[in-house]
Amino acid sequence: MICPGTITGSTVGATTDGSSTCTQFETGNKDVWFAYTPASDGTVTIDTCDGFWSNRLSVHTGCPGTSVNQIVCNRYACQGLTMVTFSATAGERYLIRITGFNDNEIEYTLRLVGPPCDPGDPVTPGDL
16 A cells, blocks of 8 residues: 555565566566555646656556556656656555566655545455
């Protein structure tokens, strides 16, 4: 679960669990996932502009994340890093995917700006 704020991490040791229209290959990209459920409607911006690695961001409405349930995807903003913006609906769960370019393992700094999280949405790994 992720709420508005900043989180750091890496895709080292990650597996391929999804795809998007902005990744180099449909499969083979090591990805990390976050769930976000806003408590109110609003605009959400997610970026990796404080990072140092070429990466891809996508937001999905279902699992596994694919181009069919993709809301938005971006691979270039912030001089090679990524930024996505979308309109969120209160109580809707959004799945956020980050992956490196060309199956590279990356370190990232992910920032989410938007409505606060829904406190009634505890997420466990089995939920995704």
